[in-house]
Amino acid sequence: MKRRIFLLGTITAFLSGCASRFRDYNGPQVTRLRMYKDERLLILDGVEGELRRFPIGLGFAPVGHKQFEGDGRTPEGAYIIDRRNPNSEFHLSIGISYPNEADVAFAESHGRSPGGDIFIHGGPRRGIDPMNVRDWTAGCPSVTDRQIERIYAMVQDGTPIDIYP
Template sequence: MKMIRAILMLTVLAALAACGGKSKFQSYDGPEVTRVLVFKDERKLFLMHDDEVLADYDIGLGFSPDGHKEIEGDGRTPEGHYLIDRRNPNSRFHLSIGISYPNEIDVARAEALGKEPGGDIFIHGRGPTYWEDAPDDWTFGCLAVTDDEIERIYAMVRDGTPISIYPSRAHMKAELRALRRQAKKAGSTTVVAPAVPVTGTTAVAPVAADTTVVTPATPMPAVPATQLPVTEAAAG
């Protein structure tokens, strides 16, 4: 009888300790994150408020990190312009926020190959199954940070926030130059810019003084410069 009581007491104490533990849900009342910017070659993710860098994080990519995701299971991380469109507080990777891959262009590209484009691309943490000797790029296509970092990102980034994923800064600058040429050909000084380049901790948009830069509220088509989406069906 004493043994049973002791076991019950230990169970109650364990439950109380769990309830009193640190919550993974943080609060945030700072400047709004207006865009998430990713450079794959640098393995860096930036949380931006207009042209200001609010935070930056080292990231892991899909196990086949080079190139744009084309089909389900290719292990690549998507490249292009998307939205943060959902979140999973019960993710097996601690916490996760979803990216709106695939878009219409991604679907059409995969269908042309007779394949499925995949999906379930998230920014997520590591979770309890992560092993310390894991490779730097260990996901099925998601963007991975630490558990502490995803707690901050989860609190800071709202659903509907645009996210631009580039192979490199050079690709972003080339895209902006192409947009400028298109605007000039159309006789306009307005350039629809998917993102702004980042230098150090301050973002600087490399545009002429007489050029108006408009950042769209909705995602632009995927960047065709290199191919790249990936799916993480197990994530979230």
């Protein structure tokens, strides 16, 4: 009986380790991210060039630069990865520094909020596959859960991200 409990505990510990969403990455440093909205593509670059590429989904209004809270658009321009959320409602997520000073000034000049909380994230826990429902977010770039696990491990806070139309 004790042997059976021990084996069951060992198997459970092993399987839970395999299911971890936190991956290790020991490769070249990611020095820049490039996102091409029209192509629905995220590229992770290192010093020597491209390291990885991932297909992405966008906000429900994918054309144009994000200007106001609730517009469903994904920002365009130069930002940085400024935070990470291991407890994201969308599996894992890394934050994009939107809004910058120009974004805030533009929105305020129109008496509006620029919005915020733009993250690259995985799929929701509600069962939507972000690659089968192309542009489903409120403005965030989305990838699959497996892909955000890789991105989360590879990309450090402070990494620049350029987002192109």
